[in-house]
Amino acid sequence: MPAQGRDGQNRFIEFAIIVVVVVMQQAPVSDLSVLERQRLHFDWQQQEQPSRHSYDADLCVRSLNSFTCFSNGLPDLAQYSMPVASNFEEAGVAASNCNPKRRKAESSPKSKQDESNCKRGKQERRSESRQQNNRKEASGDTSSYKNEEHPKADYIHVRARRGQATDSHSLAERVRRERISQRMKYLQELVPGCSKITGKAGMLDEIINYVQSLQRQVEFLSMKLAAVNPLAADNNFSNCSMGISSEPMEQPFLHFNSLQAHPCSGLDMYMDSSSDLVPDGSSFVSCSALNSLYGVEFQLGRGTAAFPFQSFQGNLLPNNLKMEI
């Protein structure tokens, strides 16, 4: 094993290879682009050294950081160490020239314990070997990475950058930090005027101001609505709408699915009652307003349920019925 390791030493690059163990279920969806890059790079890797131990495709694919390691254009990258071998002792022997490697245990019951041991031990060794040029050591172990073991072990193995800790806590924290930064980026797009601001504190401040201003606007608009529209609703209309509009208030969760179908019947009710209404007692919004309302919804991407209603608009509002102010 050490001999094979020294073989691979010729092709070292100056990276410390650390494998981060992350729980699989917490992988955020937005990592897919990174995962795809990983996959491409992994395919390239496979072409380079097919004879070496078989990599677990899923392991490589889900690694977070390794792509940045390879983007420096060092093509003769030796096979990077994949997590967990059963030969923990070998790694201990090759302490001087080894990079901390995670080796996947052949037997999955032992894997977790071995990994934790590996991690701790390798962290120390890594700090020792940091003065040397860290070279990538060909993993001399003959452990084969069984694809079927991976789902059992339930790990995601990612590569961390040089100079970063291998501790499982810090690795999990790093993943968490990345998720937070993704969310912040999304919020940055959402809040207008936030793209110029860099830095978490400024952005958070901007977001808080925006939310406060939106809430103030809601209050102001509700006051305006109350002032502009004195209550002049017709009894018929109120009776018709009571049964329907009370539903969303009372049991939104149980009837959520049924409510998707109800609006059609609600509109039918509106249509039926409109003929009975006296013009000055109606409270329908004018056609143009409804169109603009649907436009608002469409723009904001929630108007999918409103599509079937467009056909109603022509019948819904007779011309003599408008919103009475």
Place this chain on the structure above:
Amino acid sequence: MVALRFLRALSLVRCSGPGARSPSYRARGIRRAAYACMAASAGPRRAWSRALLRKIRRRPGRGLRRPRAVIRRRRPVGGGDPLEVALRRLVPGGGCMEYCRLLEEAADYVKCLAMQVRLMQTIVDSASHVNSID
């Protein structure tokens, strides 16, 4: 979806007390209806919508409390960051979430709030437009 719900709720608010209520009372009712519609259309999938609906439906003076099936997690959050604390206060249901989740919910809340504001603005505009015609 929100538009329809909100219009219905508006009419409901208007029906509840034609002339007897002060405008401020009506304004409060409209505001509550706005938030309720927003939360109802967002769906039960979002934590903020659930918390908002819970807050709205829990009226003062309602003594009877149904036993909750879901135990709300009251994790004491070490709020060292004043910005984070402020965000938690703003987003409904933000007291018990992790930071990552809080940002997610805040994004969705902002989106829904913006839509609601635009909706109400459109209604007010159309109302004043109709008003100005007469």
